Amino acid sequence: MMHRKKKAQILSLFLTVCLFLLSGATAVPAMAGGESASTPAKDYVIVALGDSITAGYEPGMKLSSVPYGYVERLKEQALFHGRTKAINYGILGLTSGGLNSYVKAIKEGKPVSADDIQAGLKDPRIGDFASGVSEAKATLEKADLITITIGGNDLLKLLPDLKNISLDQLRTEASGVMKSYGENIREVISILTELNPSAQIVLADQYQPVPKLAGVSIYDELNKVKETFTKSVDETAAKFTADSKKVKAAHIAEAFVGNEMSLTHIYSDGDIHPNQSGYETIAKVMAETIWGSYLDTAAKSGAAPISIVVKGQELKSVYAPKLKNNQTFVPIKEITNAIGAKSNWDSRKGTAAISYNGKTVVIKVGSKKITVDGQAKNTASPAFLSQVGGEIKTYVPLAVLVQGLGLDVQYSGKMKTVFINL
The missing domain is CATH 3.40.50.1110 (SGNH hydrolase)
Structure with missing residues (x-):
């Protein structure tokens, strides 16, 4: 006492x-x-x-x-x-x-x-x-x-x-x-x-x-x-x-x-x-x-370096997001599948074209420019290729992509979580 x-x-x-x-x-x-x-x-x-x-x-x-x-x-x-x-x-x-x-x-x-x-x-x-x-x-x-x-x-x-x-x-x-x-x-x-x-x-x-x-x-x-x-x-x-x-x-x-x-x-x-x-x-x-609940993410609990929540569901993938220059990068297929977008990879040009809800974003690997509906825009976060296991994955800057498609992206530093909503 x-x-x-x-x-x-x-x-x-x-x-x-x-x-x-x-x-x-x-x-x-x-x-x-x-x-x-x-x-x-x-x-x-x-x-x-x-x-x-x-x-x-x-x-x-x-x-x-x-x-x-x-x-x-x-x-x-x-x-x-x-x-x-x-x-x-x-x-x-x-x-x-x-x-x-x-x-x-x-x-x-x-x-x-x-x-x-x-x-x-x-x-x-x-x-x-x-x-x-x-x-x-x-x-x-x-x-x-x-x-x-x-x-x-x-x-x-x-x-x-x-x-x-x-x-x-x-x-x-x-x-x-x-x-x-x-x-x-x-x-x-x-x-x-x-x-x-x-x-x-x-x-x-x-x-x-x-x-x-x-x-x-x-x-x-x-x-x-x-x-x-x-x-x-x-x-x-x-x-x-x-x-x-x-x-x-x-x-x-x-x-x-x-x-x-x-x-x-x-x-x-x-x-x-x-x-x-x-x-x-x-x-x-x-x-x-x-809401009847209080939700956490894997990153909030320390089980992952960063979490991505798309339309209320945490993105689960063997291909983890990567942090580079304070930006979050994700494999293009993982994110397009999650949001319901279509993607087309041009290996000759090294570009990925992503279309969603009437908008199209074209991202070129290594380039500091992207194209949104035909308009060139600058970005400090170029896409890059990364080997994951036996596969080569195209990693794109998450914020640049979803904002170009007109989606809402918000990041919680405390939860280490990116929220994407349509």
């Missing part, structure tokens, strides 16, 4: 970071995805609303940091089902009241000030969020999926006083916080369903990050608050579902119970945000709520 002094140290670190977050963090990640509101209708559009958990924040991040939170992982999962765009409107320090104000401003579609959203927010991007509400409105109106993770900053108001209040006081204050949260989130979803009646909305409950190490009585009481939060989320989802709205509850809180120190930064940094395992856990719960 850990020494009592260590327990006090962890609780002290925890309360310090709570106070820091309540004052507003200054080091934040860049907005995930960087997508604009001009997403084509053929894409499955994910829009994420919420706070720093939505943004994918972890300790030490800067404005230039690229997050890899649950939203990025949800986009990967959606790519197993088709073309996907993800737009992240996660604002650090945002409360449910702040989200309510933000969504109301989005509904109006007129720029507002940062303080109109929530006074005192120190997210460096808050000015862009406030001035970009008309773009956010257009994005939400064509979203297929809207995710909401909010409420952590509401609950944080309770935590700095844990050492100084009784359990009865904690219960009373928690009741007030949950009442306000419920009112805010119902307004938020009401506006969202008005803006976009056909979107699937997924509302997550809120994990509590304080480990049992901080004290059994506090731990048990905070878990009761967590259960109250989950009940509020369930009741909200049920209310809108009964009114024929597409709202689901995602139960992430239960997955953190007993795992607070392994799924958050609370032990190492005194920070309550999820670590990478925590964000993976949130993404799994969300994906299973949306």
